[in-house]
Amino acid sequence: MEQDVVRVVIDWLKESSNIIILTGPELSLESGIPDFADSKFNPNIREFRENPAVREAYWQKIGKLYPVLSQAEPNSAHKAVAELEIICNVDYIFTGSTDGLQQKSGSSSVVELLGSILWVTCPNCGKDYSLEQINTQLQDGKKIPACEECNNDLLKPPISFPGQPLPHWELREAWMKLYNCDLFFIIGAYLDDSPLSSLQTIAAESGSKIAIVNERQSEADNYADAVIYGKPTMVISHIVSQIKKDIKAS
Numbered sequence: 001m002e003q004d005v006v007r008v009v010i011d012w013l014k015e016s017s018n019i020i021i022l023t024g025p026e027l028s029l030e031s032g033i034p035d036f037a038d039s040k041f042n043p044n045i046r047e048f049r050e051n052p053a054v055r056e057a058y059w060q061k062i063g064k065l066y067p068v069l070s071q072a073e074p075n076s077a078h079k080a081v082a083e084l085e086i087i088c089n090v091d092y093i094f095t096g097s098t099d100g101l102q103q104k105s106g107s108s109s110v111v112e113l114l115g116s117i118l119w120v121t122c123p124n125c126g127k128d129y130s131l132e133q134i135n136t137q138l139q140d141g142k143k144i145p146a147c148e149e150c151n152n153d154l155l156k157p158p159i160s161f162p163g164q165p166l167p168h169w170e171l172r173e174a175w176m177k178l179y180n181c182d183l184f185f186i187i188g189a190y191l192d193d194s195p196l197s198s199l200q201t202i203a204a205e206s207g208s209k210i211a212i213v214n215e216r217q218s219e220a221d222n223y224a225d226a227v228i229y230g231k232p233t234m235v236i237s238h239i240v241s242q243i244k245k246d247i248k249a250s
């Protein structure tokens with residue numbers, strides 16, 4: 001962690017009046033929670049719809065991960081982001097995570113850009129189920145969960161699988177909000193691919209400062225005014241404790 005850059009980012013966080021934070025799956029990966037929106041994790045949508053074996057493999061994988069997910073607690077990075085919302089002028093927390101851990105840490109203004117793994121929808125009748133209800137079906141021996149209303153077995157979480165467009169409405173909302181921010185703070189998220197890569201472009205166009213905390217380099221670094229390389233759990237906790245010290249001293 002380069003202390004000069006850290007200090008600059010701390011000052012921006014204290015001075016900015018419309019901050020938007022973007023968190024990514026890297027925060028949860030540090031707690032052993034996989035990236036459920038990763039195209040490598042999910043099957044192609046056409047294969048999922050047409051091939052029962054593909055659906056069965058997907059749901060068996062989710063069933064195995066469910067205990068880890070349901071017992072997961074926010075780590076120090078999630079908690080530090082929640083604290084930033086209280087001590088700085090944070091308007092929104094966008095997240096590319098789908099596991100709900102940022103909300104569980106107490107954050108209130110979370111916008112899930114890529115959907116959520118915690119609920120599942122029937123494409124036929126529109127009935128929603130919690131992942132817990134679906135897991136009960138799996139634990140009862142059902143290989144592919146089915147809708148209790150219409151018996152359709154193409155249920156899936158509202159996450160884009162390969163071959164599906166990303167949630168359009170959420171992204172549009174994000175673009176609108178970015179035009180009004182003066183600091184876009186990206187933590188543990190990699191915006192290398194379209195359409196998420198559009199976020200840093202819009203922030204840059206709107207004249208907002210861009211600060212990044214990531215373990216490794218990414219395309220977005222080219223747009224950033226400051227980049228801190230390090231684990232989000234370490235860097236954000238350090239930044240928050242420093243801001244709190246500054247507030248106490250002033």
Ligand SMILES: [Zn+2]
Nearest residue numbers: 122125147150
């Ligand atoms: Zn149904």
